[in-house]
Amino acid sequence: MSESKTTAVQPPPADGATAAAAPRPNPVRTWLGGSAGRNLGLVVALLLLCVVGTVTSGERFLNVDNLLTILRYASITGVICVGMTFVITAGGIDLSVGSVMGLCTVVASLTAVQRSAEDTSWLLMVVVALAVGMFAGLINGVIIAYGNVVAFIATLAMLVAARGAAELISGRRTQIVIERDFLAVMRSNFLGVPLLIWIFVLVAAAGWFLLNRTTFGRRTVAIGGNLEAARLAGIKVKRHIVLLYVLSGTTVGIAGIMMMGRTTAGTSTHGLLFELDVIAAVVVGGTLLVGGRGTIVGTVLGVLLFSILINVFTQNNLDTSVQQVAKGAIIVVAVLLQQRFAVRGNRRKGAL
Numbered sequence: 001m002s003e004s005k006t007t008a009v010q011p012p013p014a015d016g017a018t019a020a021a022a023p024r025p026n027p028v029r030t031w032l033g034g035s036a037g038r039n040l041g042l043v044v045a046l047l048l049l050c051v052v053g054t055v056t057s058g059e060r061f062l063n064v065d066n067l068l069t070i071l072r073y074a075s076i077t078g079v080i081c082v083g084m085t086f087v088i089t090a091g092g093i094d095l096s097v098g099s100v101m102g103l104c105t106v107v108a109s110l111t112a113v114q115r116s117a118e119d120t121s122w123l124l125m126v127v128v129a130l131a132v133g134m135f136a137g138l139i140n141g142v143i144i145a146y147g148n149v150v151a152f153i154a155t156l157a158m159l160v161a162a163r164g165a166a167e168l169i170s171g172r173r174t175q176i177v178i179e180r181d182f183l184a185v186m187r188s189n190f191l192g193v194p195l196l197i198w199i200f201v202l203v204a205a206a207g208w209f210l211l212n213r214t215t216f217g218r219r220t221v222a223i224g225g226n227l228e229a230a231r232l233a234g235i236k237v238k239r240h241i242v243l244l245y246v247l248s249g250t251t252v253g254i255a256g257i258m259m260m261g262r263t264t265a266g267t268s269t270h271g272l273l274f275e276l277d278v279i280a281a282v283v284v285g286g287t288l289l290v291g292g293r294g295t296i297v298g299t300v301l302g303v304l305l306f307s308i309l310i311n312v313f314t315q316n317n318l319d320t321s322v323q324q325v326a327k328g329a330i331i332v333v334a335v336l337l338q339q340r341f342a343v344r345g346n347r348r349k350g351a352l
Contacts, residue, residue: 039286039295039298039301042301043301045305049312050308053311053315056312060315061311061312061315068194068197070307071200071304072197073307073310074200074304074307075196075197075199075258076200076255076258077278077281077307078200078281078300079199079200079203079255080251080252080255080278081300081302082204082296082299083097083207083247083248084248084279085287085295086247086294087151087245087247088279088287088294089211089220089291089292090240090244090291091223091227092144092241092245093155094151094245096155096156096159097271097278098272098274098275100136100137100162101133101270102256102270102271102272103165103169104256104257105129105267105270106170106270107169108128108257108260109125109175109177109260111175113125113128114177117179117182118179125182126182129256131253132256133249133252135249136162137245137247138245140155140158140245140249141243141244143157144241145237145238145239163268166268167268173267174266177260177266182260183264185261186261186262196261196262211296220244221292221293223237224288224290225292255271259271280302280331281306283302284306285298286298286302306330309326313326
């Protein structure tokens with residue numbers, strides 16, 4: 001009589017056992033692969049540039065006046081970069097920032113505006129510059145969101161139109177800012193630091209809070225990550241896009257005010273090719289060109305990186321063409337690194 005053999009069926013492993021068997025991610029790699037790691041890379045690059053500047057220029061580079069010059073140069077571009085970070089994070093682009101800034105300085109420095117400012121307050125010039133920037137941003141946003149025009153084309157049209165309008169209004173002449181109170185305020189110092197730098201710090205801090213600690217910032221990231229999913233989630237995408245370009249125009253208006261205070265002039269040539277420097281700094285800072293990820297801290301570091309690079313080149317009397325080559329190389333490396341991080345991020349999502 002044969003014995004019947006029973007095969008023991010092993011029970012499925014518990015969830016805890018499965019989790020224990022799975023390899024745990026290396027916390028150091030996770031940290032380095034995140035925003036903190038990317039910002040650390042930018043900090044290292046900044047330190048290396050400072051070392052190069054110290055070795056090649058000595059005390060001239062480390063001089064307090066030179067360091068303030070670096071920050072002052074970075075402040076105007078940096079303010080525009082804050083607004084551009086929001087636009088690119090949402091998957092857009094704004095090529096008109098340089099031309100709109102020139103238009104802001106021209107309109108705010110008109111003789112009629114300056115005379116009215118003398119009779120009332122220098123703040124009138126500030127309001128006019130901000131209004132011009134916001135209006136240009138509103139036009140961009142409406143055309144893109146409700147006209148369904150690609151952001152590249154819409155803002156390219158504004159780039160041409162704003163520059164042309166500035167030339168027509170000014171007659172292609174430089175308008176001198178003579179409003180004394182305005183110049184006195186814009187050239188003042190606080191705690192030994194020029195006001196222009198403080199404006200940059202305040203705008204960057206406000207931008208960081210808006211992007212990282214508010215619903216507006218979360219919606220911006222959501223739209224850049226997946227526009228259709230954001231719409232289905234109840235976000236009013238078109239209205240939000242308009243607000244983003246108005247925000248960009250506002251930062252351009254602030255930069256125009258700063259430019260007038262620094263140069264004591266309003267001219268259609270202000271902001272020429274600024275859009276290239278702004279986009280480059282934002283991308284190098286770690287904001288994805290395709291949208292879905294933005295970082296104000298990285299943007300600030302990107303602005304400082306280019307500002308220090310230009311200062312080092314200037315201190316050593318190197319040709320401006322070499323500066324452009326170096327800028328181009330940095331941009332290419334930054335984009336390649338972005339693609340690598342994006343691939344890693346997609347692999348991690350697929351593994352979960």
